[in-house]
Amino acid sequence: MSGPPARVDAVTLEARAAALFGRAVRGAALEAARRLTVACLDLTTLEGTDTPETVRSLCVRGRASGVAAVCVYPALVAAAVESLRSSGVRVAAVAGAFPSGHSTLSVKLADLRSALDAGADEVDVVLDRGAFLAGRYGEVSAQLEALRAESAGATLKVIVEAGELGSYAALRRACDLALAAGADFIKTATGKIATSTTPAIALAMCDAIRAHRRATGRSAGLKLAGGIRNARTAFGYLAIVKESLGDEWLQPARLRFGASRLLEELAATA
Amino acid sequence: MDTLEPQFDYAPAPTQGGPSILRARYGMLAGGAWSEAAGGVFATVDPATEKPLAEVARASSDDVERAVRAARRGYEKYWRKLRPSERAKHLFRLSRAVSERARELALVQTLDAGTPIRRSREHDVPSAIATLFTYAGWADKLAWAVRAGERTRPLGVVASFGSGSSPALEAACALGPALAAGNAAIFVPSEHAPLAALVLAQAGLEADLPPGVLSIVTGDARTRNAFVDNADVDAIATGGAREACAAIARALAGTQRRAVLRPELPGIVIVCDDAPLDAAVEGIVRSALLERGPYAPDALRVLVQESILSETIALLHERLRTLRIGDPLDENSDGGPALTDARREDLETFVTAALEAGATVARGVGPLPERGFWHVPAVPLFGFRTIAEALEKAHAFGRIGGAGIWTSSGQGAVYLAERLAAETVWCNGYARFDPTTYAGGAAALRAYLHT
Numbered sequence: 001m002s003g004p005p006a007r008v009d010a011v012t013l014e015a016r017a018a019a020l021f022g023r024a025v026r027g028a029a030l031e032a033a034r035r036l037t038v039a040c041l042d043l044t045t046l047e048g049t050d051t052p053e054t055v056r057s058l059c060v061r062g063r064a065s066g067v068a069a070v071c072v073y074p075a076l077v078a079a080a081v082e083s084l085r086s087s088g089v090r091v092a093a094v095a096g097a098f099p100s101g102h103s104t105l106s107v108k109l110a111d112l113r114s115a116l117d118a119g120a121d122e123v124d125v126v127l128d129r130g131a132f133l134a135g136r137y138g139e140v141s142a143q144l145e146a147l148r149a150e151s152a153g154a155t156l157k158v159i160v161e162a163g164e165l166g167s168y169a170a171l172r173r174a175c176d177l178a179l180a181a182g183a184d185f186i187k188t189a190t191g192k193i194a195t196s197t198t199p200a201i202a203l204a205m206c207d208a209i210r211a212h213r214r215a216t217g218r219s220a221g222l223k224l225a226g227g228i229r230n231a232r233t234a235f236g237y238l239a240i241v242k243e244s245l246g247d248e249w250l251q252p253a254r255l256r257f258g259a260s261r262l263l264e265e266l267a268a269t270a
Numbered sequence: 271m272d273t274l275e276p277q278f279d280y281a282p283a284p285t286q287g288g289p290s291i292l293r294a295r296y297g298m299l300a301g302g303a304w305s306e307a308a309g310g311v312f313a314t315v316d317p318a319t320e321k322p323l324a325e326v327a328r329a330s331s332d333d334v335e336r337a338v339r340a341a342r343r344g345y346e347k348y349w350r351k352l353r354p355s356e357r358a359k360h361l362f363r364l365s366r367a368v369s370e371r372a373r374e375l376a377l378v379q380t381l382d383a384g385t386p387i388r389r390s391r392e393h394d395v396p397s398a399i400a401t402l403f404t405y406a407g408w409a410d411k412l413a414w415a416v417r418a419g420e421r422t423r424p425l426g427v428v429a430s431f432g433s434g435s436s437p438a439l440e441a442a443c444a445l446g447p448a449l450a451a452g453n454a455a456i457f458v459p460s461e462h463a464p465l466a467a468l469v470l471a472q473a474g475l476e477a478d479l480p481p482g483v484l485s486i487v488t489g490d491a492r493t494r495n496a497f498v499d500n501a502d503v504d505a506i507a508t509g510g511a512r513e514a515c516a517a518i519a520r521a522l523a524g525t526q527r528r529a530v531l532r533p534e535l536p537g538i539v540i541v542c543d544d545a546p547l548d549a550a551v552e553g554i555v556r557s558a559l560l561e562r563g564p565y566a567p568d569a570l571r572v573l574v575q576e577s578i579l580s581e582t583i584a585l586l587h588e589r590l591r592t593l594r595i596g597d598p599l600d601e602n603s604d605g606g607p608a609l610t611d612a613r614r615e616d617l618e619t620f621v622t623a624a625l626e627a628g629a630t631v632a633r634g635v636g637p638l639p640e641r642g643f644w645h646v647p648a649v650p651l652f653g654f655r656t657i658a659e660a661l662e663k664a665h666a667f668g669r670i671g672g673a674g675i676w677t678s679s680g681q682g683a684v685y686l687a688e689r690l691a692a693e694t695v696w697c698n699g700y701a702r703f704d705p706t707t708y709a710g711g712a713a714a715l716r717a718y719l720h721t
Contacts (some may be wrong), residue, residue: 009546024280247594
């Protein structure tokens with residue numbers, strides 16, 4: 001990354017995000033939005049109580065609905081891989097000392113490696129907020145580059161945990177670091193803290209992705225996670241992505257929703 | 271992973287109700303009652319379709335005479351004699367009556383003026399209500415709106431003319447301060463968008479204001495002239511084109527009657543190289559196309575520092591492609607048509623002139639509906655190299671109404687704000703008004719008082 005950090009205006013950002021989030025999705029658009037959301041869904045379970053059994057039952061549902069991926073802890077990747085074999089549904093694992101990011105790089109790399117060795121197609125790693133908020137941006141970049149190198153060939157999603165970063169300017173900077181390190185997706189949140197994803201956070205991240213494409217030509221994806229519990233919320237985010245990044249982002253290669261309960265909600269509104 | 275075709279677009283989302291909310295024919299409100307006009311009727315059209323919406327009374331000079339007499343009676347017999355705190359109660363009741371008709375008011379404004387429904391519903395109408403509410407609070411505190419020792423005597427009968435931009439809001443901004451200052455107020459809406467003011471008139475009846483205190487008289491240029499020529503009207507208030515304001519100033523010169531003039535001034539947007547760029551682009555789109563405020567819509571000059579000019583143009587092109595121009599009743603429309611065909615032409619002439627003056631023009635895309643006063647959104651941008659050059663170009667523009675400065679530097683914003691000949695300056699924003707601020711609210715009261 002070169003040049004000064006990108007500048008963000010909170011007032012304009014929040015106003016535009018709120019306007020886009022409030023788009024009226026009605027009639028025929030509802031069914032299209034529902035289908036698209038399911039196709040872009042990372043069906044997720046990240047509970048201490050998860051077992052191979054609960055993961056397998058989640059996979060059955062994911063497979064039946066045609067979601068993009070099932071997202072689990074590294075220890076449960078094997079179970080997911082087995083139940084999703086030749087289904088087209090990918091297996092994603094959280095890694096890199098999820099959710100806090102507080103660990104040594106060697107532990108994070110080993111965590112990531114174990115998930116990939118068990119057969120994960122995608123890894124969702126956390127950005128080290130401890131280092132980031134202390135201003136050790138070089139260290140954050142070095143960690144992300146190492147994780148990127150270790151996950152070559154797999155889809156790398158970097159979770160910035162926007163709610164812990166304190167400002168949209170810091171969020172934008174974190175996104176820019178992750179994109180420069182080669183993240184395939186940037187992801188809003190772990191889902192483990194109260195402030196996870198808001199319309200303005202999503203729009204700020206879309207702006208980062210757009211700027212990255214302008215500067216490098218590379219189109220990275222966006223994953224929205226944490227607190228996306230109902231169809232209305234998901235469709236609001238679809239509108240933000242559609243109008244800020246464009247229709248090319250409305251596909252699972254570039255857009256994901258991380259959620260545990262959204263699938264049932266979508267089914268209920270169908 | 272399969273790549274899906276883009277497959278999600280908004281379906282039309284028309285607002286419930288639509289034209290069915292309108293009456294076929296509207297009278298004028300004078301002397302506390304609806305009446306027909308001796309001058310017959312005129313048709314008001316939907317600028318989105320050019321279809322007539324309703325017939326509206328065309329007040330002749332006799333009708334104007336009658337309305338002014340009723341206003342004078344209302345002023346002398348009731349309004350002037352009321353304690354200021356009682357006037358405040360009446361005006362609070364008026365603001366409440368308008369808020370009870372908020373939904374109707376938004377829909378009527380959208381139909382008649384082409385304002386996108388979300389803008390009407392979420393901005394213009396709430397702002398109109400807030401304006402009436404704020405001025406109601408001033409009615410018994412006028413001593414605080416003038417300098418110590420000054421008087422707070424009302425002018426008498428005040429007639430205000432609307433220009434048709436944000437009709438609900440401009441009516442509230444005309445009536446609020448005039449009534450709060452203790453005058454009887456007559457509002458003459460633009461003949462191109464008279465219906466929103468007539469909804470306010472109905473709210474005025476429901477609020478049970480004393481007869482003659484609030485009148486809404488519809489008509490055209492001849493109607494307005496009749497007010498200007500009527501010596502019993504103590505003040506004429508108007509915004510709009512500079513020539514029209516100057517004509518009124520000339521007509522009232524040398525009389526005891528007051529002209530309250532707010533001519534539409536040009537606006538300016540200055541984007542510095544340290545601006546938050548995504549926000550600045552959004553700001554340009556809003557100030558140039560969607561939320562122009564009361565400033566001359568065909569005279570917004572956008573100046574962008576040359577080091578970021580090409581990036582700004584690229585971003586602006588991208589943004590204009592996603593701008594949703596269409597049916598004002600559709601909740602997903604960002605922009606609507608111009609109010610009249612003449613204004614549409616003015617906007618196009620402005621863009622052509624800017625091109626000739628060396629501007630780079632960022633354009634949106636069509637197609638546009640065949641009927642209606644539609645135009646492809648276009649924003650001319652001019653470059654500047656140094657802040658001194660930006661100021662020079664801004665000064666060449668003469669007096670400026672609103673200025674929007676986009677920068678991340680607080681110091682830089684203050685530097686520009688102090689040197690621009692602008693009435694109001696916003697940092698990282700444009701045309702954001704608030705009746706509770708001094709410039710947005712209290713300042714206007716003085717114009718309606720003998721101090």
